[in-house]
Amino acid sequence: MPKAAPVPEDLNPHHIARHQFEEAIPYVDDLKGWKGVSQWLFEPERVVKVTLPVVMDDGEVRVFRGYRVLHNTARGPGKGGIRFYPTVDEDEVKALASWMTWKCAVVDIPFGGAKGGVECDTTKLSTDEKRRITRRFVTSLGDTIGPYTDIPAPDMYTDPDTMAWIYDTYAMLHPNAENLGVVTGKPVDLGGIPGRGTATAQGSVFVAEHLLALGAVPGLSQIEDAVVSVQGFGNAGRHAAFILRDMGAKVVAVSDSKGGVFKAKGLDLEAVEAHKKETGSVVGTPGTRRIGVKGTLEVECDILIPAALENQITLENAERVSTKLVVEAANGPTTPGADRILASKGIVLAPDILANAGGVVVSYFEWVQNLEHEQWEESVVHARLRTKMYRAAEQVLTTYRRITERFPEYQARWRQFMPEAKAITHKPDMRIAAMATAVGRCKAALDRRGVWP
Ligand code: NAD
Numbered sequence: 450m451p452k453a454a455p456v457p458e459d460l461n462p463h464h465i466a467r468h469q470f471e472e473a474i475p476y477v478d479d480l481k482g483w484k485g486v487s488q489w490l491f492e493p494e495r496v497v498k499v500t501l502p503v504v505m506d507d508g509e510v511r512v513f514r515g516y517r518v519l520h521n522t523a524r525g526p527g528k529g530g531i532r533f534y535p536t537v538d539e540d541e542v543k544a545l546a547s548w549m550t551w552k553c554a555v556v557d558i559p560f561g562g563a564k565g566g567v568e569c570d571t572t573k574l575s576t577d578e579k580r581r582i583t584r585r586f587v588t589s590l591g592d593t594i595g596p597y598t599d600i601p602a603p604d605m606y607t608d609p610d611t612m613a614w615i616y617d618t619y620a621m622l623h624p625n626a627e628n629l630g631v632v633t634g635k636p637v638d639l640g641g642i643p644g645r646g647t648a649t650a651q652g653s654v655f656v657a658e659h660l661l662a663l664g665a666v667p668g669l670s671q672i673e674d675a676v677v678s679v680q681g682f683g684n685a686g687r688h689a690a691f692i693l694r695d696m697g698a699k700v701v702a703v704s705d706s707k708g709g710v711f712k713a714k715g716l717d718l719e720a721v722e723a724h725k726k727e728t729g730s731v732v733g734t735p736g737t738r739r740i741g742v743k744g745t746l747e748v749e750c751d752i753l754i755p756a757a758l759e760n761q762i763t764l765e766n767a768e769r770v771s772t773k774l775v776v777e778a779a780n781g782p783t784t785p786g787a788d789r790i791l792a793s794k795g796i797v798l799a800p801d802i803l804a805n806a807g808g809v810v811v812s813y814f815e816w817v818q819n820l821e822h823e824q825w826e827e828s829v830v831h832a833r834l835r836t837k838m839y840r841a842a843e844q845v846l847t848t849y850r851r852i853t854e855r856f857p858e859y860q861a862r863w864r865q866f867m868p869e870a871k872a873i874t875h876k877p878d879m880r881i882a883a884m885a886t887a888v889g890r891c892k893a894a895l896d897r898r899g900v901w902p
Pocket of ligand 1: 603604605606607649680681682684685704705706707742758759778779780781806
């Protein structure tokens with residue numbers, strides 16, 4: 450009999466975010482009043498879509514689409530990056546905003562979740578064009594963002610310069626006010642905080658280091674001598690590679706949007722970086738073997754760091770992932786189907802809402818610094834980040850161990866509480882544990898606040 454055609458995987462990030470949310474609900478401690486609250490907690494509070502006419506360098510007007518989603522403010526004002534990427538759309542921004550809500554809750558900082566994006570390809574834009582898009586976007590958003598309501602930060606293809614333009618535009622629109630807290634990830638000489646540039650990567654490394662120390666990863670107890678592969682050589686991936694290499698790991702593969710490079714003895718990262726600066730890509734670094742854009746994900750290693758974009762480890766390639774620990778520096782790199790495959794292979798996964806939360810933690814420090822008119826030393830930032838990331842990793846691991854050990858009890862509790870809902874069929878993983886921790890904290894905040902009026 451001919452083999453049935455495989456069912457295509459649903460790669461819509463918002464559908465994936467909903468799936469992850471629903472999978473975590475049975476493990477939330479307090480299920481009281483859950484039926485209404487779950488809808489309230491998942492749907493975004495506000496979705497703003499703007500049309501941005503921009504004069505390009507050649508004098509022509511081009512129109513871009515921009516989005517800002519405020520997902521949930523149960524625990525504090527919205528917080529989340531702005532990305533400039535050709536495939537940005539409403540569903541992606543909604544998913545990323547919801548992940549920010551859970552991320553801020555899992556590391557226990559007093560923010561809700563938000564995200565923004567502009568559909569554009571920065572590799573084809575001049576700096577002036579990028580600045581005009583940024584200024585028009587911020588102007589169109591108006592009071593949708595603000596230091597006490599919704600605070601942007603960098604994400605893919607936006608950087609401290611972009612944050613400086615956001616601040617400047619907002620400040621021009623709000624004269625005679627203190628505006629530094631409207632955006633984080635600013636340059637250090639414009640109210641930024643030392644250590645923000647490396648914070649996402651450093652946070653990922655702290656999580657990996659602590660999980661290893663706590664015995665969460667069979668067969669791997671330390672970063673020293675671990676073999677590492679990194680997808681993405683931007684803010685998150687590049688810094689992660691350097692930090693791990695400096696801790697004694699062997700980084701054998703890295704990649705960017707044009708492809709990847711591999712060297713079994715360990716890459717000379719300075720040479721890779723110099724080559725990328727010169728040619729625009731890591732591909733072709735002397736002394737390395739070329740691999741595909743997704744090749745880094747299939748390299749045999751101890752620690753795999755997806756640090757590029759969503760939907761990279763999927764049903765199509767998850768079987769070929771060969772690592773002990775996946776640390777999701779990117780948001781949404783692994784699909785639900787791939788999660789199941791990785792778990793069945795005994796691969797431990799530190800989920801995005803925990804593993805890449807270092808960026809938003811240091812953004813929170815920057816925001817506090819701005820509001821309090823303080824300046825923090827980098828050593829203070831580093832130490833406080835470590836405390837936050839270690840604690841969050843430990844709490845998620847504790848939850849994971851508890852819900853795994855008591856799995857049959859959770860199955861029975863769920864069957865009793867929601868007999869009409871789908872039964873839980875597979876054991877929880879670390880993503881479910883992190884989500885249950887975060888969603889439980891948001892629900893507790895809503896319960897305390899009550900429903901207005
Ligand atoms: P970045 O723009 O600095 O780097 C992005 C990297 O991804 C580049 O190396 C680029 O070449 C690569 N890339 C782009 N398209 C690709 C493709 N189709 N296939 C493979 N690689 C591709 O962005 P970043 O800030 O490092 O963000 C990377 C990821 O980390 C994103 O998922 C982002 O949401 C997440 N993240 C970033 C931060 C932060 O503070 N910057 C915080 C948390 C999470």
